[in-house]
Amino acid sequence: MSAFDPKPILSSLPGLPGVYRFLSAKGDVLYVGKAIDLKRRVSSYFQKNDQSPRIKLMLTQVADIQTTVVRSEGEALILENNLIKALAPRYNILFRDDKSYPYLVLTGHAYPRLAYYRGALDKQNQYFGPFPSGYAVRESIQLLQKVFKLRTCEDSVFEHRARPCLLFQIKRCSGPCTGEISAEDYKRDLSHAAQFLQGKTHDLLNALDEKMRDAAAAWQFESAAAYRDQIQSLAKVQEKQFVSSNASETDVDIVACAAEEGMVCVNLVMVRGGRHVGDKSLFPSHGEDYEVQSALEAFLAQHYLDRSIPPVIVCNGTDEFGTLAELLAAQAGRKIALVTNPIAERRVWLEMALKNARLAISQRLSLESTQLGRIQALQEALSLPDSAQRIECFDISHTMGEATVASCVVYDKLGMQPKEYRHYNINGITPGDDYAAMRQVLTRRYEKIAAGEGVAPDVILIDGGKGQISVAVEVIEEVGLQDALLVGVAKGETRKPGLEQLVIPSSGQVLHLPRDSAALHLIQTIRDEAHRFAITGHRARRGKARVSSSLEEIDGIGAKRRQKLLTRFGGLQGVKAASVDELCQVEGINRALAEKIYQALH
The missing domain is CATH 3.30.420.340 (UvrC, RNAse H endonuclease domain)
Incomplete structure (x- = not known):
């Protein structure tokens, strides 16, 4: 134990819910934790003799304790995870996954574009996801191109085409840029693509089959053949799915945690509309000495607070997640099922995810062994001490x-x-x-x-x-x-x-x-x-x-409006610095157009 005497602080702690922080002599935060009863929880660190090696080492470095009282355990959980993400304490398990997850987007244009997207969501567009990786999004885009032939080109290309591009020639796009498809037919294909992305594949196949039969009965054999090809492509997609669900419209996340040889890994599998869209293995910082249940609690809190949450989360925890489940449900505005003892197909999903987590640990250990050999070889070649790592x-x-x-x-x-x-x-x-x-x-x-x-x-x-x-x-x-x-x-x-x-x-x-x-x-x-x-x-x-004028790329901004904007604000930089309300003051710019300009320039 350190020379730090915790008794004066412990005696003044309230028996209320809150968050506590252990600080070092330099003022660095060593550990952040939550408690239903601050006095009882913090005191327990200095009363037990069977602490883990990690906790014993941490306590030798504690020089101060700070606490924050909140109204409920749920608020304590939110504050704890916000502090963990912001401060990255040395003795907390931390899942460093700050990047936003990618989405597939159907834009709000007259002929919507199919695209990869990462960032803040805009109500004008239709988003599907999130996906666990960029590869999963691009794979879905290629699939939708084959089946529904939606455009993927940038607006600047779409608006200036004089003849269809190569994608039209290889039957990956229906050519809306040059009027090769009517607006009504393109809208129909768009609706079918949205149905597929929403997991309504069964309904979509039935609708396409009915349209194929109607077209054949009306002797419209080319249209019937087009519907037939779409049905066959979708059937092949279903056959290739790694995981399939009988509940075709179910969105589920499978979270499996494995802890082996001092390493913790969480494998996150995303199933959207019964379709397996990919998985991702995450390795937390400071994960050693943590048990599976503790690691799962940390991941679920850090990952889902501030993100969209599916209605069902399947995980391999041994206990219930009462407070966490309530908090996630409150955030989502609907019931969230945290399933720890799945049956039928969900058990198969969980076993698969757990196997992938263990495999990822094995691969990481193998990689670290290779990297260790490399750094040791470098130390020897440059006559460096064994401690040289950075x-x-x-x-x-x-x-x-x-x-x-x-x-x-x-x-x-x-x-x-x-x-x-x-x-x-x-x-x-x-x-x-x-x-x-x-x-x-x-x-x-x-x-x-x-x-x-x-x-x-x-x-x-x-x-x-x-x-x-x-x-x-x-x-x-x-x-x-x-x-x-x-x-x-x-x-x-x-x-x-x-x-x-x-x-x-x-x-x-x-x-x-x-x-x-x-x-x-x-x-x-x-x-x-x-x-x-x-x-x-x-x-x-x-x-x-090299951007000469970003205004030229914004729909609805012609030469006259562009000139008025540049004159009013003294150039492009002035337009960029203007607020939506200031843009509205320019003649010919309504609020919707002002918001579009502001969003395009930022």
Whole structure:
């Protein structure tokens, strides 16, 4: 135990529901928890002798306790999870899955477009999902193209076509851009696609079969053949489904948690309208020493609070989730069934998800074993201590000096850490001066770290030759970051992978590692990731800079209205800065059009 005396704080705690936080001597939050009775729950930490190793270690670091009283256990649960997501305490299990899930969208145009979408939902469009991955969305788009031939092209392409595109030629689009299909027929196909996405496949097949027979009876054999082809395509889709449900319109999430060899994995399977749309394996931070039930409770709270919730969630917990189920039901505005003892097909789904969770753990352990071998090989090749784990790599990207962006990617804890990646917009230098760009990004990055903000790396990789390395040496000396090993990754004479030279300025060495070296493979992986990330940032910045006038792409904004907007606000930047109410004040702009303009520019 630490020298911290909790008695004065414990004696003043109320017997009310709330959230408690254990803090370190530096003021960092170590752990966040909820309680029905704060006094009893917090006191129990200092009265038990059979705590887990994780809790015992945490208690040795506690220097203060803070509490927040709330009105109910449900409010405590919400506050607890908001604090966990915001503070990322070291001893809480944390499912880092901050990205919004992708949707499939049917836009609100006269000829709606079928598209992939991620972000805030707009009432003007029709959304289906969420899907567990972008791949699942794109697979569904390809399927709908084959069966219903809906358009997927951008508005700028759709509005300026003079003849049908290749998708029309290969029968993946019905060609609404050039009037190859009537508005009524396109609307019918759209309705059928929506039925399919809603899981009403059985009703859809019956309706198509009836229309096929009516067309054949009326001697409209081409129409009958088209309906026949759609029926056959949909039948094949049903046959290919990995999971199918007798309750065809049921939306279900299956959540299976496995804990093996000190690792926790949650496999999330999404079934929409009885159709298996994919699964996703999630590995929480600080998951070691947590039991399945605790991990499930953490996942269900962190994942579903603030997200759309299906009516049924099947999971492999051993206990009931009373308070959590009530809270989710209140959020969804309807009853939510949390099923922990499923029967029939739902049991099969759960067993499948549990098997996938265990398989994901096995694969992660295998990968970590490979990564461990790579980092050990790098430590040996560069004469690094065994504790050296964190590597940061920098690269510069621009087009003839335009929109220069520097990237910093991080490798730590036996893997790339995307949440720690950073883009740096480079300004105030001569366009195309890579040395000045490298100086700027390294200075901005390591001045803060040298001042104690952030984690110092063990190795700094610079993608470049002697010039970039010389600049890096000067910057590292200026900021006083002396403990990190600086390594330049220079391409070989023929610039082929495997011929890289490792330049180490501290010793004056130039290393040529064998092509099959595990250390070289790790360096190549990190260097390539820095290159990819730099190009991504550069293209995004360049794209913004090259927009001549976004107003031209907005439906309903012709030359006259565009001129009035630009005159009224002094240019495109002024239009972007204007609110919806200010846009409404321009002649010829009603509120609906103002909202469309605002949304398009933001």
